Amino acid sequence: MKLRLAIILLLGLSILLMGCTQADGPAETPDSGVGLPSSSMETMAVSPTNTPQRTEVAGTELGDTPEPTTAQIPDLTPIPCSGMLTSPNQEGPFYSPGSPERSNLIEAGMPGVPVLIFGRVFDQDCNPIPGAKLDFWLADVNGEYDNIGYRLRGHVYTDQEGNYTLESIEPTSYTGRPPHIHAKVFSSDGVELLTTQMYFAGSEGSADVSTAPDLLVTYLEPDDNGQLQVIFNFVVQD
Numbered sequence: 001m002k003l004r005l006a007i008i009l010l011l012g013l014s015i016l017l018m019g020c021t022q023a024d025g026p027a028e029t030p031d032s033g034v035g036l037p038s039s040s041m042e043t044m045a046v047s048p049t050n051t052p053q054r055t056e057v058a059g060t061e062l063g064d065t066p067e068p069t070t071a072q073i074p075d076l077t078p079i080p081c082s083g084m085l086t087s088p089n090q091e092g093p094f095y096s097p098g099s100p101e102r103s104n105l106i107e108a109g110m111p112g113v114p115v116l117i118f119g120r121v122f123d124q125d126c127n128p129i130p131g132a133k134l135d136f137w138l139a140d141v142n143g144e145y146d147n148i149g150y151r152l153r154g155h156v157y158t159d160q161e162g163n164y165t166l167e168s169i170e171p172t173s174y175t176g177r178p179p180h181i182h183a184k185v186f187s188s189d190g191v192e193l194l195t196t197q198m199y200f201a202g203s204e205g206s207a208d209v210s211t212a213p214d215l216l217v218t219y220l221e222p223d224d225n226g227q228l229q230v231i232f233n234f235v236v237q238d
């Protein structure tokens, strides 16, 4: 009897223990089950969030890379007047009246090194001359003038502060002459005030510049695009 009682008690204990294990099991399973999905959802939530963020960053970086480029426009206002009348210089045989009004002489396909020329026109008292007409002409890279049309010929007018700009190719030397651009200055009412030439790099030491050093242009640092820039002021007897 004692043995049977002991067996029954042992069986009862076993059943009780199994019941407890089954009761704890389901309690862990939801924890584990929730934990895994939760962790997966976090991963899924992070991944899409991060992906767009990286995309946005990349987009921002790409957006920043091609920063808008602005044309390099020189500050024309602080160019001082020398107070010395600009030297006259020979007109030469190739002047043609009636050139077109244009501040850019460079045409499509034209060979040469572009240069931006700018400056001011002053009277003998260093007052800026507004509305002055500047007529320019030069030879091409082969040293030839266009004596039929107006290639590399054109005129511009000064603004209210006497400023002018001209885009051209850098002149080259020809038949022993140093690189130069011819120029005539007219008053706003059409009176011719000056005929001269502007001399460029390579003219130093030439007879023309030795006798009139004020006719050498002043080179500035090229702009951010590498374009040559020079200053030349005209001081004329008004």
Ligand code: FE
Binding pocket: 092, 139, 180, 182
């Ligand atoms: Fe010439």
